[in-house]
Amino acid sequence: DAKTTQPPSMDCAEGRAANLPCNHSTISGNEYVYWYRQIHSQGPQYIIHGLKNNETNEMASLIITEDRKSSTLILPHATLRDTAVYYCIVIPSSNTGKLIFGQGTTLQVKP
Amino acid sequence: DSGVTQTPKHLITATGQRVTLRCSPRSGDLSVYWYQQSLDQGLQFLIQYYNGEERAKGNILERFSAQQFPDLHSELNLSSLELGDSALYFCASSVGGQGASYEQYFGPGTRLTVT
Numbered sequence: 001d002a003k004t005t006q007p008p009s010m011d012c013a014e015g016r017a018a019n020l021p022c023n024h025s026t027i028s029g030n031e032y033v034y035w036y037r038q039i040h041s042q043g044p045q046y047i048i049h050g051l052k053n054n055e056t057n058e059m060a061s062l063i064i065t066e067d068r069k070s071s072t073l074i075l076p077h078a079t080l081r082d083t084a085v086y087y088c089i090v091i092p093s094s095n096t097g098k099l100i101f102g103q104g105t106t107l108q109v110k111p
Numbered sequence: 112d113s114g115v116t117q118t119p120k121h122l123i124t125a126t127g128q129r130v131t132l133r134c135s136p137r138s139g140d141l142s143v144y145w146y147q148q149s150l151d152q153g154l155q156f157l158i159q160y161y162n163g164e165e166r167a168k169g170n171i172l173e174r175f176s177a178q179q180f181p182d183l184h185s186e187l188n189l190s191s192l193e194l195g196d197s198a199l200y201f202c203a204s205s206v207g208g209q210g211a212s213y214e215q216y217f218g219p220g221t222r223l224t225v226t
Contacts, residue, residue, distance in 0.1 A: 034214070043113065043201050043217030044154070087154075096167040097142060097205055097213055101154035 136204030
């Protein structure tokens with residue numbers, strides 16, 4: 001399975017866009033990029049996922065580079081409630097679905 | 112609210128004891144996953160069941176076992192408990208059990224404290 005690299009922490013001003021990067025340079029063609037977040041000790045929450053194309057939903061946008069070696073999760077208007085640990089996870093399509101969590105990025109949204 | 116329920120919310124027990132954690136998946140979801148989150152290990156995948164059958168195994172100790180019942184709820188049994196088993200235990204569910212295109216929905220977790 002492809003490994004991911006994320007910065008350990010980031011700050012963002014409330015109301016501004018939060019751009020969280022993820023490097024997955026060893027990703028294979030059949031591997032999906034998933035993003036989850038965990039707000040302090042709550043169960044992780046699914047945000048978005050993609051394979052090749054950029055994706056957008058009500059929570060966020062996912063931008064995947066053309067070579068698929070990195071991606072960026074964008075929270076367009078961060079609020080204090082978006083303060084959480086964000087996990088970028090690469091999953092092969094042959095996987096049963098189990099998630100292997102890394103250390104993630106702790107996003108602190110500041111007023 | 113993810114639709115996944117876990118009971119109990121908190122559990123305090125002594126070393127050597129046995130406990131059972133319960134999970135009810137979202138309506139319609141066939142897969143159940145168990146994860147453990149401790150301070151030093153982070154979130155770790157333990158085991159997955161799909162429609163009653165074991166589908167994948169992670170770093171699950173031999174002292175731990177799980178099953179998924181015909182009504183699709185699942186139980187995680189932890190025995191001969193040690194201090195190091197103190198952790199948050201999360202259950203998640205998804206529609207599918209094979210392939211990477213299914214998002215998982217997590218329950219609120221059970222906090223286990225072993226004294």
